[in-house]
Amino acid sequence: MNNSLENDKTFKKTIKDNQIILAVAPMEGVMDHTMRALLSQIGGMDYLVSEFIRVTQYPIPSSSFKRLVPENQNHAQTTHKHPVYTQLLGSNAELMAESAFNAVDAGATHIDVNFGCPAKRVNGHGGGSVLLQSPNTLHEVMSSIRKSLPNNIPISAKIRLGYEDEDLLFDNVAAIEAAGTNTLTVHGRTKKDGYKPPARWEKIGTIQDRTKMVVVANGDIIDFDSLLRCQSITGCQHFMIGRGALNNPFVFQQIRSKLNKQDNTVTTTTFIKLFADYTAKLQDHYDDVATLGRLKQWCGHLRFGFVEIKDNLQTLRRCQNISELTQTFSDIMKKT
Numbered sequence: 001m002n003n004s005l006e007n008d009k010t011f012k013k014t015i016k017d018n019q020i021i022l023a024v025a026p027m028e029g030v031m032d033h034t035m036r037a038l039l040s041q042i043g044g045m046d047y048l049v050s051e052f053i054r055v056t057q058y059p060i061p062s063s064s065f066k067r068l069v070p071e072n073q074n075h076a077q078t079t080h081k082h083p084v085y086t087q088l089l090g091s092n093a094e095l096m097a098e099s100a101f102n103a104v105d106a107g108a109t110h111i112d113v114n115f116g117c118p119a120k121r122v123n124g125h126g127g128g129s130v131l132l133q134s135p136n137t138l139h140e141v142m143s144s145i146r147k148s149l150p151n152n153i154p155i156s157a158k159i160r161l162g163y164e165d166e167d168l169l170f171d172n173v174a175a176i177e178a179a180g181t182n183t184l185t186v187h188g189r190t191k192k193d194g195y196k197p198p199a200r201w202e203k204i205g206t207i208q209d210r211t212k213m214v215v216v217a218n219g220d221i222i223d224f225d226s227l228l229r230c231q232s233i234t235g236c237q238h239f240m241i242g243r244g245a246l247n248n249p250f251v252f253q254q255i256r257s258k259l260n261k262q263d264n265t266v267t268t269t270t271f272i273k274l275f276a277d278y279t280a281k282l283q284d285h286y287d288d289v290a291t292l293g294r295l296k297q298w299c300g301h302l303r304f305g306f307v308e309i310k311d312n313l314q315t316l317r318r319c320q321n322i323s324e325l326t327q328t329f330s331d332i333m334k335k336t
Contacts, residue, residue, distance in 0.1 A: 020227075020259060022252050023185075024048035025218060025242030026087050026114070026158075030297065033070050034281040039245060040078035041277065044252025047083040049158075049240075052114045054127065055090030059098035065106035072107035085110040085156070088145075089117060089127045091137060097144035104153055111145060111153065115172075116160045118191040129191035132163045135175035142179035156183035158218070161203055162190040169203070170210065177213050185216035185240055195243075205234040216240050223251060224258040246298065248305035249274065268333045275329050279322060292322050299329070308336050 024031065024039055026049040036048045050069045053060055066073050071084040078084060086108040090096045100111045115138060117128030131137050138157070145155055157176050161169050176184060186207055188199030199219030208215040217236040221227050222244035230239065244251050250266050257264035278298070282291040296317055303310035312332045319325035 019237045020231075020255075021046045021216075021238040022255065023216060023238070023240040024245055024252075025240045026051050026112075027242050027246070028052060028117070030246060030301075031242075034278065034285060034294075035246075035298075036071070036084060037078055037080075037281055038274070038278045039249055039252070040080040040082040042249055042253050042274070043080065043082075044250075044254070044256040045082060047085060047110075048078070049085045049112055050087050052087045052089035052117065053099070053103075055088055055092065055095050055099045057095075059095050060088075060102060062102045062106040065103045065108060069103075069106075069108070072103070074107075076107055076109040083109065085112045087112040087114050087158075089114040091127055091131055091141065093137075093140040093144035096141050097148035100145045100155075101148045104149055109153065111149065111155045112185075113141060113145065113155070113157045115176075116158045116185075116187050118160070118194060129160050129163055132159060132168060132172055132191070135168060135171040138172055139175035139179050142176050142181050146180040154182040155180070156185065156216075157181055158185040158187070160187045160190055160193075161200065164190065164192050166190060166203065169207075173207055173211055173213075177211055181213060183214040183216060183238075184211065185218050188217070188219040201230050201233040204230075204236065208235050214238055218242070222247065224255045227255060243301065243304075246301035248302075268336055272330050272333050276326060279326055283322070288322060292319075292325060295322070295325055308332055 022045045024036065024045050028051045031051055039045065040048065053068055065086060069084065069086050071078055072086065076084055086103045088096055088099055088111065103111060114128060115131050142155065142157060149155065159172060173184065186204045188201050188204050189195070197220060201217065204215065204217045215236055216238040217230050217234045218240040221230050221239055221241050227239055241251060254264050279291065279295060282294055286294065299309055299313060299316045303313050316325060316328055319328055
């Protein structure tokens with residue numbers, strides 16, 4: 001299916017500026033607290049979700065939730081007051097429930113559960129999207145977490161359309177809803193699909209029509225125009241952006257500006273300062289080797305949003321130290 005307004009024959013409700021909720025997706029190995037802080041500094045989103053914390057052989061202690069999601073020590077918010085949800089990944093209902101309780105004890109105000117991760121090493125250990133083959137397990141995990149937490153702590157889950165196929169999609173949705181889950185984020189692909197385009201937004205729309213849970217649409221939303229198309233097809237008012245935010249960290253701010261019919265132009269000076277700010281944040285928490293690696297990793301994402309980075313990516317990747325990379329980045333951007 002082509003995700004375009006022209007090709008969709010079942011338009012949903014018209015988008016409403018003041019009802020759009022935007023979230024930053026959890027992305028393991030990329031969306032750590034330093035990147036969350038950077039995006040929060042720019043703003044435009046309503047909340048962010050942490051990288052998943054894997055629960056395997058024992059419950060995760062409260063101290064780990066303070067360390068792995070440092071925002072939990074600040075009322076589960078970034079320094080710019082954007083809420084951060086703590087995400088868990090695992091299949092043992094009892095251990096997941098104990099871990100969720102400990103997360104809340106550490107300061108978490110919202111627990112999210114990852115049933116969508118397609119990574120082989122995660123699925124091979126019984127976590128992520130492999131659980132989409134067992135609606136009963138989804139229900140057991142979410143129900144146990146719900147029962148372990150105070151009623152004022154909302155819980156949510158993130159799924160894909162299925163594992164190999166979509167045969168159990170609505171069984172999975174029903175199982176999660178019956179467990180008392182408040183919100184369901186749906187990535188419009190199966191595990192087998194990986195990240196191949198397009199996301200099947202029409203399936204998210206069907207879920208939206210069939211459930212009382214809040215449905216968050218995820219997949220292929222990279223800017224205002226794609227959000228508008230997704231909304232027209234799904235009828236959702238809640239949207240989650242992952243890779244689009246790494247490709248263009250200003251995306252949430254730009255969407256908000258367009259919703260409010262305001263201009264929003266990113267200047268070269270702003271972008272250079274943003275890169276420097278992120279470098280400083282990384283250096284506060286990582287050594288030089290890890291910092292350089294994360295900066296180059298981010299440049300790899302930025303090439304999809306900025307042609308200047310794409311045209312000079314190999315030059316950036318050849319930089320031998322942090323100082324050289326930041327100076328090269330600045331020089332490249334100043335030429336535009």
